[in-house]
Amino acid sequence: MKKLNKKLLTISMVASLLVGCASTDPYTPQSNDDFVYDPDASFAMNVVEGSLGFHNGLRDAEKPENSNISSNGLDYAADGIIGSAFGGGVGGAFLSMLGTNQANKPLHTYYGIVYYPVAEKGNVQSVFDEIESELIQKAVSTRKLTFVEKLADSKGYIKLKFNGDDCNKHQKLMGYKIEDTCNFIHYTPPKLLKYSTKTPTGQSGLYAVIGYETFFTATFLSLDLDEKFYVFSPVIRKRTKFPFISNQSKIYPFVKGDNFLTIPDLMQIDPWVNAHYGTSK
Numbered sequence: 455m456k457k458l459n460k461k462l463l464t465i466s467m468v469a470s471l472l473v474g475c476a477s478t479d480p481y482t483p484q485s486n487d488d489f490v491y492d493p494d495a496s497f498a499m500n501v502v503e504g505s506l507g508f509h510n511g512l513r514d515a516e517k518p519e520n521s522n523i524s525s526n527g528l529d530y531a532a533d534g535i536i537g538s539a540f541g542g543g544v545g546g547a548f549l550s551m552l553g554t555n556q557a558n559k560p561l562h563t564y565y566g567i568v569y570y571p572v573a574e575k576g577n578v579q580s581v582f583d584e585i586e587s588e589l590i591q592k593a594v595s596t597r598k599l600t601f602v603e604k605l606a607d608s609k610g611y612i613k614l615k616f617n618g619d620d621c622n623k624h625q626k627l628m629g630y631k632i633e634d635t636c637n638f639i640h641y642t643p644p645k646l647l648k649y650s651t652k653t654p655t656g657q658s659g660l661y662a663v664i665g666y667e668t669f670f671t672a673t674f675l676s677l678d679l680d681e682k683f684y685v686f687s688p689v690i691r692k693r694t695k696f697p698f699i700s701n702q703s704k705i706y707p708f709v710k711g712d713n714f715l716t717i718p719d720l721m722q723i724d725p726w727v728n729a730h731y732g733t734s735k
Contacts, residue, residue: 480645481578489650489663497714498699498706501654501684505567505647505663510560512697514710565686566641566669566676569653569661578646581662589639589671589679590614596678597734602635611668614639623733624672639675642667654684655701674731676700677717695724 489504496514503509570581590601598619605613614637621636630636647663669676669685676685681702688697698720699706705715721728 480643483646483648485648487648489652489654491654496706496708496710497654498708501567501699502686504654506665512708514708516710560667563688563690564669566666567684568664568682569650569684570664570682571659572662574660575649578662581664582644585644585664592679593638593675597673597675599638610642611640612643613637620673620734627730627733636672638672639670641669655681673734674727677703677731
């Protein structure tokens with residue numbers, strides 16, 4: 455029995471290491487599967503499962519009957535506790551339940567997924583470069599920032615450094631020492647997840663699906679990214695109240711059905727988002 459247990463443990467450990475890691479080459483597709491939308495799952499789950507091929511513990515909730523998840527159903531409590539949202543009387547309990555929806559690595563933190571249109575397969579580095587350029591331009595055009603430089607640290611993180619007023623605001627909110635520059639955007643090196651002929655929003659074409667683990671953008675710049683970007687935000691300590699996917703200024707919780715929130719809705723619900731995104735406006 456002891457030998458059997460050791461063997462099973464070894465198999466389990468190996469399997470866990472292989473989940474979501476079909477290839478270590480960032481230019482080789484992790485999967486050959488096309489994106490297929492599952493109508494029985496939430497939009498958020500479709501983005502995660504359909505792009506990554508795993509969800510690592512995330513789960514969909516059923517929308518309470520007769521619930522309302524528009525801004526009319528939101529009640530932001532001054533003490534930061536979620537009041538009635540996503541459906542009248544059951545709202546507070548419902549969103550509190552969503553707040554327990556947490557996943558394992560790599561979905562324990564922010565994760566960026568990009569459906570980048572391409573003319574043909576290959577030349578993946580140029581896609582990485584174009585996405586990086588778009589991120590820098592979005593930061594400069596929507597925040598009071600000037601791009602300074604790109605760095606890679608000893609842990610492999612790519613850091614895009616900026617200076618300007620929004621750097622100072624970000625550092626104050628985070629309790630960091632005020633310095634001339636800040637790592638306003640940082641992430642682990644991107645990798646090619648797959649090629650797809652569909653996007654989660656239903657567009658058709660040929661798309662290089664790119665994954666960014668630990669995809670951090672200060673002052674929730676991710677909420678302002680265009681339709682190519684699908685950004686997963688998890689529940690992290692005192693931060694986001696519930697996990698969601700943001701895409702083209704819409705917030706999609708892990709709730710079955712055609713449900714989404716607006717950015718103002720999210721700011722009413724979530725003090726962390728309200729403080730950080732709000733400071734940039």
